[in-house]
Amino acid sequence: MSKGSPVLWAFVITSTAGFMAALDNLVVTTALTSIREHLGGGISDLEWTVNAYTLSFAVLLLLGAALGDRFGRRRIFGLGLGLFTLSSLAAALAPNIDALVAARAAQGVGAALLTPVSLTILTGAVPAARRAVVFGVWGAVNGMAVALGPVIGGTIVEHLSWQWIFAINVPIGVALLPLARLRLRQSHGPNDRLDVVGTALASTGLFGIVYALIRGNGDGWTSAPVLAGLVAGSALLVAFVLWELRTDAPALPMRLFRNRAFAAINTSSLLMSLGMFGSIFLLSQFLQAGQGYSPMQAGVRMLPWTAMPMLASPLGGLLASRIGGRVVIAAGLLLQAAGLAWFAVLATGASEITYAAQVPALVISGLGMGFFFAPVSTVLMGSVPDADQGVASGTNGSLREVGGALGVAVLTAVFTAHGDYASFARFTHGLTPALWVGSGTLLAAMVAALVIPSARRSRGAGVALETPTTETVPAVG
Template identity: 75%
Template structure:
């Protein structure tokens, strides 16, 4: 009997864990109505059920990558997976909205530890000649998880209960833990000191900004808490950049951004998340709050969007090999922007579903084209020893973009509409979708700034002339 190769085990384990972590970004969106009815809370509480996860996920990803480089990526993967599994159980058992938000924050901590090391564990296990395909499929799986969140969440809520969208993570996590321990090889990166001050600065800064955006419409944009969040958060982020420039062991080596490919693909990732996360958050509720569909019916009607990555991702990978990731990523973001623009143009309180389908299809095809080549372009823009940090930065910016997208588009929504009636919902939804479309269009422009050069050339460009070479990647059995 043929023995399963380590590369296959690494792909299955890291992809499954990554799927769970990515799924929990938006799996709650079609459950928000049920959660609100059961646990209470207003729209800001519902935002925090999403953003408590995405924000802790985002701000701790860089620390997770550094911990993996120093103490072992398999070890950190196991700790993160265990934390995520335990927090999922706590979320399922949450007795009130505050407990649910707290459990979601701990889920984000676990996801931040396992996600950045997943890609580097896969890199160590897969032969160099097959990494492009492996990265493409890995990226498509994670992208599909984000997109499928509303459908999976709606189906589970309708046939079981909202608690099960979290409880289902528990048996999967418990099954993966021994497999990861036995089948993944340990690997480490440069033995760096941990950048605790940098992590604290960026965490507090991002929290302040997101808090201010969420509370702006309720408290007033000139209120003391909101101004404190905006000004204080911005100041802390500037302090983070200043600290990183002079730190001997920065969480984010700023010299990586001297690579145009690295900077451009990360900016495109952040802007994609702003548009996509915010739009999915609002559109999944539109189908329920304004059009009266059940959670499962809403999820099914989003399938032209969420199901497209499964059909288009393989084609996207082939296109990226032939014409380059730069063009495919830019095309994907352009199609997503066109999809949201279409939806904003046709949506009304009583719009028929057939009129919505073209916008959903455009967005779904665009999502598939974006996710498939991103990992290949990213990993080709840095040295092998820096892939752990690069993965952490990219995932962090994706999650930061998601948190800001939900906060910003919801702020636009609440400035123009509310849940009071289908028409009031549409009044808020339309301008929010145009903001999301604009973010995606800017992301397409950023993607076009990725050089046409090969991945190897991009990786060499990431090195600064006087930079000290990092030690080679150590892999232990």
């Protein structure tokens, strides 16, 4: 990529914006203790500071992709980036926990607009022969943002204040806005109709389920609000699928899931986020509330986990080019499951856990995260034709964010059913079963990844590619 080339500009602008959006998934985790001390609130309020972002991000990603196709991807990218920047400022200035949750929800909306069109913009700027390498680096940057969230958040909170984890987005966003306008190419998708009904059904259904999971332990799993959220949310999601099968302009074309590679990589992505995001949410608090580390100390002690993807992602990309993405993704998920299982064993019945004992689990988890993120974008975008790449990006991002929101809700529900913050023993008593659930979910994600069609060698190039997108599974009925 030569200096000043459209490919370089597209990569720098979209990856920087994507890094900010991905970072804000978990940058808040090591600041939760400081936020609780400053603004008050219980664990359910802290859950919403994470889930308000991930949930609005998740349920509107498909809408973001559709708006980009209809009104222009560069235009929607700029709109999302502007909203993300303004809401980051609002989060930094939040006077109470409710205002912070509202600002986080607005951040999620902005991220949902810019994220799906980012990968589509990059796809249009990069020649087909170079996409595998560029997508691998792009995926590694986004994976690194997720992994570095706790350490960046902890360092900022320790040396500045928790408000700065949001305020730091403002100058970056302001700098990117004119660059996006001047350097990104405008493009549109083939579908100019918006699926308002489908988006509304999916959004309200997911909200109902996540709300019920968060309130389950506090209100009781048989209480009217919780049962209503679970039943109504599930019914709305069923209605969403039925609507998508019937409408002429679906937000999520169900035909894509007949493609084995597309269905498998999206299932794997959802389960990975569920297991890993929920576990990180609890482990970052364990280092502070359970072991008494400051936010920065907790972030630094997570470096064997957070730094490992920087080393593992290039290796994962190289391996994927030789043996195919399926094996590398499955290996990464197995390593992540093993890392969480190691933590669970350490926490079982322990009166204390030395940091030295935690390091191997951190390294294994980080290695697995790097192996997972490096080939995901290549496998995903290679599983669909060019006309569907916008919706494919939005679908995968949406399912990953849904998985993250569900992961925080589900694993916290397991934690609060067995433990609390009263003591180290009580914390680990809740942490242990939650980590086993997270590890089991990652193993399920590995099984899903193994369903991805095996790699083959392209003739003449010697590069392992995923099986062509014509391979499908039979349609039901």
